[in-house]
Amino acid sequence: MFTLRTAKWLGVSACAALLAAGCAATQRSGEVPQSAYAGGKLNLGTAPTTAEIAHYFSYPADGRGLPSGSGSYAQGEKVYQTKCLACHGDKLQGTPLGDRLIGGRGTLVNNSPAKAPVKTVESYWPYATSVFDYVKRAMPFNAPGSLSDDEAYAVVAYILGEANIVAKNEVINAGTLARVQMPNRNGFVSPDPRPDVP
Amino acid sequence: MKTQDPYDNEKTRRKIEAMVEAEERYLAALRRERLESEATPLRITGRRTFLAAAAAAAGIGGLPRIAGAAAPPGAVERPVPADPTKVQGTPTNDDGGYGSRSQFESEARWRFGTPTKESSWTMTPLEHGMGIITPSGLHFERHHGGITTIDPSRHTLLVHGMVEQAKKYSMADIHRFPSISRTMFIECSGNGLTEWSKPTLKTVQGTHGLTSTSEWTGVPLALLLRESGIKPGAKWVLAEGADAAVMTRSIPLDKCLDDAFIAYGQNGEAIRPEQGYPIRLMLPGWEGNTHIKWLRRLEVSDVPYQTREETSKYTDLMANGIARQFTFVMEAKSVITFPSGEMKLPGPGFYEVTGIAWSGRGKITRLEVSADGGKTWADAHLQGPVLPICHTRFRFPWLWDGKPAVLQSRATDETGYVQPMLKQLTDVRGLNGPIGSIYHLNAVQSWAVAADGSVTNVHA
Numbered sequence: 001m002f003t004l005r006t007a008k009w010l011g012v013s014a015c016a017a018l019l020a021a022g023c024a025a026t027q028r029s030g031e032v033p034q035s036a037y038a039g040g041k042l043n044l045g046t047a048p049t050t051a052e053i054a055h056y057f058s059y060p061a062d063g064r065g066l067p068s069g070s071g072s073y074a075q076g077e078k079v080y081q082t083k084c085l086a087c088h089g090d091k092l093q094g095t096p097l098g099d100r101l102i103g104g105r106g107t108l109v110n111n112s113p114a115k116a117p118v119k120t121v122e123s124y125w126p127y128a129t130s131v132f133d134y135v136k137r138a139m140p141f142n143a144p145g146s147l148s149d150d151e152a153y154a155v156v157a158y159i160l161g162e163a164n165i166v167a168k169n170e171v172i173n174a175g176t177l178a179r180v181q182m183p184n185r186n187g188f189v190s191p192d193p194r195p196d197v198p
Numbered sequence: 199m200k201t202q203d204p205y206d207n208e209k210t211r212r213k214i215e216a217m218v219e220a221e222e223r224y225l226a227a228l229r230r231e232r233l234e235s236e237a238t239p240l241r242i243t244g245r246r247t248f249l250a251a252a253a254a255a256a257g258i259g260g261l262p263r264i265a266g267a268a269a270p271p272g273a274v275e276r277p278v279p280a281d282p283t284k285v286q287g288t289p290t291n292d293d294g295g296y297g298s299r300s301q302f303e304s305e306a307r308w309r310f311g312t313p314t315k316e317s318s319w320t321m322t323p324l325e326h327g328m329g330i331i332t333p334s335g336l337h338f339e340r341h342h343g344g345i346t347t348i349d350p351s352r353h354t355l356l357v358h359g360m361v362e363q364a365k366k367y368s369m370a371d372i373h374r375f376p377s378i379s380r381t382m383f384i385e386c387s388g389n390g391l392t393e394w395s396k397p398t399l400k401t402v403q404g405t406h407g408l409t410s411t412s413e414w415t416g417v418p419l420a421l422l423l424r425e426s427g428i429k430p431g432a433k434w435v436l437a438e439g440a441d442a443a444v445m446t447r448s449i450p451l452d453k454c455l456d457d458a459f460i461a462y463g464q465n466g467e468a469i470r471p472e473q474g475y476p477i478r479l480m481l482p483g484w485e486g487n488t489h490i491k492w493l494r495r496l497e498v499s500d501v502p503y504q505t506r507e508e509t510s511k512y513t514d515l516m517a518n519g520i521a522r523q524f525t526f527v528m529e530a531k532s533v534i535t536f537p538s539g540e541m542k543l544p545g546p547g548f549y550e551v552t553g554i555a556w557s558g559r560g561k562i563t564r565l566e567v568s569a570d571g572g573k574t575w576a577d578a579h580l581q582g583p584v585l586p587i588c589h590t591r592f593r594f595p596w597l598w599d600g601k602p603a604v605l606q607s608r609a610t611d612e613t614g615y616v617q618p619m620l621k622q623l624t625d626v627r628g629l630n631g632p633i634g635s636i637y638h639l640n641a642v643q644s645w646a647v648a649a650d651g652s653v654t655n656v657h658a
Contacts, residue, residue, distance in 0.1 A: 041424060041425050042374075042375065042421070042425060043425070044367070044371050044374055044375060044425060045357075045365040045366055045367040045368075045371045045425060046365070046366050046367075046371075047363065047364065047365065047366070048356055048358065048364050048365070048366040052356070052366065053356065053358050053364060056356065056438070056495055056497075058436050058438070058446060058497060058503045058505070059503070060499065060501050060502070060503045060504060061501070061504045062501070094209070096212070096313045097313050097314065100206070100209070104206070107204065107205055107206075108515060108519035108521075108630075109517070109518060109519035110517065110519070110630050110631065111517035111628045111629060111630065112629070112631075113394070113395035113396075113629045113631060113632050113634070114207075114632070115205045115207065115631055116205050116206040116207050116209070116210035116631035116632055116633070117205070117206065117515060117630055117631050118204070118205060118206045119206075119510065119515070121510075124509075124510060124521075125509055125510055126504065126509055127504045127509065129504065130504050130505060130506055130509050130510070133446075133503070133505065133506070134505070134506040134510075137443075137444040137446070138342075138343065138442070138443050138444055138506075141314070141316075141317075141343075144343065144442045144443070144444070145444065187519065187520055187521055188509070188513060188520070188521050188522075188523040189520055189521070189522055189523065190522070190523040190524040191524060192522060192524060192525045192526065192527065193522065194525065194527065194529060194638075195529065195615055196626045196627070197618040197622040197623060197625075197626055198622075
């Protein structure tokens with residue numbers, strides 16, 4: 001360990017190396033002494049195999065990396081009834097155990113504390129890729145990550161069909177998913193406008 | 199068929215009621231405990247004795263216990279000798295080598311009454327906090343898929359995506375990196391969500407308990423990323439946890455290269471399981487949800503991933519129907535923890551008002567207290583250490599004349615930002631339903647002190 005400890009005191013600024021990596025190099029906290037580290041790599045860790053990396057997934061809105069496979073509304077209805085209905089309700093209306101998944105369009109513009117907006121996949125979610133990503137990673141809640149890609153595509157086709165976002169005869173796959181226009185696609189702003197009060 | 203309510207009023211009402219009930223259960227336990235302990239002499243010295251005596255009628259400051267349990271959580275029940283100087287005490291190291299707290303101390307986190315225990319949260323009992331550190335076992339929690347159990351010898355962190363060289367780190371690898379320690383707060387951006395439209399929860403644990411401070415130890419993320427080398431065009435890093443929610447958030451690369459770090463230590467020992475054992479992503483000053491627990495993967499990218507937690511959740515819906523996205527920073531905030539909701543002052547006279555202030559943008563530079571509902575303000579004393587992005591304890595001497603009063607605290611941080619009043623926030627953001635835009639409520643908190651000394655949560 002002594003080499004690493006002494007590395008901290010080599011006095012060579014790491015800022016150059018960090019700047020090369022696009023670092024703002026500002027020491028905001030005064031507690032993260034990045035400039036105290038020697039530049040250059042420490043050559044720690046190992047190179048993962050392609051298979052190890054392929055084990056993971058995350059699908060941004062442009063749909064890159066989506067898996068092969070596909071699913072229809074009809075197939076999704078079966079998946080939904082056996083694996084989702086118990087918590088999300090027979091009409092996707094939600095139960096105390098799981099969120100409501102459809103409805104709520106037109107409730108987002110509201111300035112009354114007496115009316116709670118209805119935020120669902122149909123009314124609120126800006127991207128269909130997020131639904132596939134989330135269902136594949138975290139649902140069903142009692143068996144997370146257990147759906148096949150075909151099942152995940154199918155149940156998304158079913159939810160989007162029930163939400164009147166895609167036609168019930170449309171097949172959802174890597175090609176079609178990212179092209180789905182969600183009703184609230186333009187409902188979000190960033191960057192953060194705060195501070196927003198004087 | 200019953201037509202569905204066009205708004206989510208029923209669901210929201212249920213949600214708020216569940217929170218009120220959870221707090222009420224905790225308070226009821228406190229009251230029961232108080233009745234049971236009334237016969238015994240005061241057992242705690244210092245401030246707690248005072249609180250216990252002062253609050254007897256209101257039933258706070260007591261010792262809630264899990265029904266039927268011999269000792270409070272984290273304590274071991276031992277016989278109490280009549281005269282401790284006449285018998286030997288407990289044998290040394292009989293606790294197996296890991297200590298426990300006194301059997302007379304039993305403040306605890308309580309869980310919000312969410313329908314599932316896996317997607318739920320607990321609150322830190324701020325009313326009893328001392329100094330600035332939250333004991334690890336009282337640090338608030340928010341889980342979306344329960345607390346996962348990870349064997350560190352099998353845990354790895356993968357760094358890949360738009361990098362020159364993908365890397366995999368074992369825990370042993372991570373421990374070989376140069377390390378840092380940093381005392382800082384983590385606050386859930388949902389802290390106070392029940393309080394947007396009317397005062398709802400009774401105690402400061404309920405209204406503000408989703409913030410805690412620990413000393414965290416780990417590796418600057420910039421060092422890990424430097425090992426891989428970042429490709430031009432990269433702007434975001436996806437962080438992923440190894441829990442059942444496989445929690446994911448997209449983090450701007452600038453933050454990752456600035457002050458982000460990966461913590462394996464908390465308050466001098468390994469990070470607690472419910473805080474992300476064996477490693478957690480730390481993003482000083484940013485909303486708690488971005489501090490991905492059980493961290494297993496970092497994917498460098500040119501775009502954010504639009505994950506569920508940065509679209510469906512953790513976005514702030516304004517009255518105009520547009521939601522703010524990527525609202526990361528926790529703005530300056532403060533709260534008086536003594537006196538606070540459900541306490542009772544025994545009578546007019548001297549009180550030391552105390553509380554905590556914090557800002558995700560840096561140090562707290564000023565804390566003002568008002569005892570007249572904001573008409574006049576006076577500077578409180580900031581107790582050192584005053585650290586950036588960290589709970590800061592303040593103290594304020596107050597002579598109560600016995601008349602009804604409204605106590606408030608207002609923080610200013612080193613950027614000059616002044617903690618706003620609730621109305622300032624809702625004037626800009628609107629009030630889109632009973633819980634408004636849910637996240638990032640950092641308004642001034644008001645505690646009303648009645649002539650009989652009882653303290654309640656009010657909007658003033």
